[in-house]
Amino acid sequence: MIKKPEILSVKLGLAFNDPQLFSMALTHRSVGARNNERLEYLGDSVLGFVIAEQLYELFPDAGEGVLSRLRASLVNQSSLAELARQHNLGDYLILGSGELKSGGFRRDSILSDALEAIMGALLRDQGIDVCRQWILRLFADKFADLKVDDWNKDPKTRLQELMQANRKPLPVYELVGMSGADHAQTFEVKCSVVVTSETCNGVGISRKKAEQAAAENMLNLLQTKAK
Amino acid sequence: MIKKPEILSVKLGLAFNDPQLFSMALTHRSVGARNNERLEYLGDSVLGFVIAEQLYELFPDAGEGVLSRLRASLVNQSSLAELARQHNLGDYLILGSGELKSGGFRRDSILSDALEAIMGALLRDQGIDVCRQWILRLFADKFADLKVDDWNKDPKTRLQELMQANRKPLPVYELVGMSGADHAQTFEVKCSVVVTSETCNGVGISRKKAEQAAAENMLNLLQTKAK
The missing domain is CATH 1.10.1520.10 (Ribonuclease III domain)
Incomplete structure (x- = not known):
């Protein structure tokens, strides 16, 4: 009623x-x-x-x-x-x-x-x-x-905590490319999570920075999907 | 200064x-x-x-x-x-x-x-x-x-007018698929415009409806790109 x-x-x-x-x-x-x-x-x-x-x-x-x-x-x-x-x-x-x-x-x-x-x-x-x-x-x-x-935490930490909160396996980061001379290399990293078949890449001047960029992109992707 | x-x-x-x-x-x-x-x-x-x-x-x-x-x-x-x-x-x-x-x-x-x-x-x-x-x-x-x-106009008209305003060729619609039995067919149409290499598909219960859906998707795509 x-x-x-x-x-x-x-x-x-x-x-x-x-x-x-x-x-x-x-x-x-x-x-x-x-x-x-x-x-x-x-x-x-x-x-x-x-x-x-x-x-x-x-x-x-x-x-x-x-x-x-x-x-x-x-x-x-x-x-x-x-x-x-x-x-x-x-x-x-x-x-x-x-x-x-x-x-x-x-x-x-x-x-x-x-x-x-x-x-x-x-x-x-x-x-x-x-x-x-x-x-x-x-x-x-x-x-x-x-x-x-x-919300001040870095993207990798936030993505990890998001997976943990949902009782999912942790994100996987994989180096997919390196380019440039020794003193000015850039790294490209691919981030995968089990909750989506899409992957996100990130580029940076260190492997760690590339991982952070990939994690940030993944967080944005998941947020867009949640809307 | x-x-x-x-x-x-x-x-x-x-x-x-x-x-x-x-x-x-x-x-x-x-x-x-x-x-x-x-x-x-x-x-x-x-x-x-x-x-x-x-x-x-x-x-x-x-x-x-x-x-x-x-x-x-x-x-x-x-x-x-x-x-x-x-x-x-x-x-x-x-x-x-x-x-x-x-x-x-x-x-x-x-x-x-x-x-x-x-x-x-x-x-x-x-x-x-x-x-x-x-x-x-x-x-x-x-x-x-x-x-x-x-803004009350239908998507095909709006997309066409957008191209005309920018002195570009008109959008092209192409039938890419049909499925279902005779009395319940669905049509799939692909829309292309010269301003982007990406194409947008639309599905509908008539060819005209599928074209409108494809035009709507293209308008959304162009709007996202303009941001």
């Missing part, structure tokens, strides 16, 4: 001036033309901004690369779906009959889109300041758990 | 409470550790948000896909570099000696990063409302030129 949006809105600490906007945020495109896709587009952009700004303030010593990685670790489909589940968002989704039968209310993409759409609806209804505050409250636990040191 | 930041700030209609922040926005990483990379990260996110919100308001009937394409057409390296050049940003950039010699002040990436960094600095200095207003003023002409109808 689909529960009433008003109940969810109270649970989320939201009081909409325009309750229609909130209902629309919960409405999947399988229902029809009046759905949450536009609000999700808006919510995605305000979420990215609010989290970027907060990280900028929280970590004054972190470089741009670390800030971007921290943001990607907070804002992604699975972390949003997790937050949606914590608030039982699935019970309130308005889905078409096909999605309803196939269990759309459990799907990461649908949950994460609806949560972003709520952010977009709140922005329209009450402006950026209220929306920012609500997003930061929603993400408070995730911010508290952030360890910036993890 | 590098001109003083104060002159640029007046030309841009900006009055910074903290002029150091504005200087930092103009400072390329080739100068040293104190550079504009963090501000660029922040500016990139606020720019994406402000443009997304404005498009949402301007085009109440446009779907999420059209809004995303409109945003990508406004916010990309070459459009930002163009805006930077209109304000002679290159004359005010603070670059390391290597970048100075190699003409970094003319490079799209450096110009576009500095413009985003100015947005980030303005956000820090004067908050989101002032920053939003300034961004929208900066983009006023680009918004005035937007034709939403262009």
